[in-house]
Amino acid sequence: MNKKKDGFIRLNHYLSNSGISSRRKSDQLIQSGIIEVNGKSVSKLGTMVHVNDVIKFHGHRIKNKKKIYILLNKPKGFITSTQDQYERKTVMNLIPTSFFFNYRIYPVGRLDRSTTGVLLLTNDGYVTEKLTHPKYNLKKIYHVLLNKEVQDQDIDKIKKGKIYLHEGRVQIDFIYRGNTKNRITIGLHIGWNRIIRRIFKKLTYQVIQLDRVNFGGLTKRNLKVGCWCFLSKKEINNIIHEKNKHY
Known part of the structure; x- marks a missing residue:
């Protein structure tokens, strides 16, 4: 289990749960010394923190946030990114801005501008790692x-x-x-x-x-091109823990 009964959690899990990064990248952030716990810089991997501790990233406090999972049927002509330096349309233009600004969701994996289909947007670093890291052999x-x-x-x-x-x-x-x-x-x-x-x-x-x-087990669920729907945490867990079966 990631969390202990007394409310403690590994720092890298806390960071990934906040949507800052995946757990693998969270380890890199910790080792760089830019994460503060209760006013002190922490660089030791495996550090345990309490859910009520004050955790800061670049001087800004971060908190475990509600996890959001949005399944999108991406249309052609949209960049799979939160923003684009050339001001081209991104997949973030297809969802309400409140999800982007309030929950800091981001697209998982990449589809090029001309490719359509299944895309997940979330703020869950653990799920992001499961769906993108090569070791999980995603189908x-x-x-x-x-x-x-x-x-x-x-x-x-x-x-x-x-x-x-x-x-x-x-x-x-x-x-x-x-x-x-x-x-x-x-x-x-x-x-x-x-x-x-x-x-x-x-x-x-x-x-x-x-x-x-x-x-990775996510399908379009009869969503029309450009449309989206919410997925529950339970649905996501069922999908990412299911064995990758060949069709």
């Missing part, structure tokens, strides 16, 4: 529309791991055609940047549409 499923029919030999190359990108050999979970020969469903655990687009570019195809339909 993702995409529907892909290509500019031309996919040849059997190309599907075979992808399926058998014969595609190499600069990170290494591409290993997927499955791939199969959709209802037309230029539509593909692909499932994988690799989290390399723009990996789907790069796989098909390697085989001289152009991705016309890319839609993420499953993100």
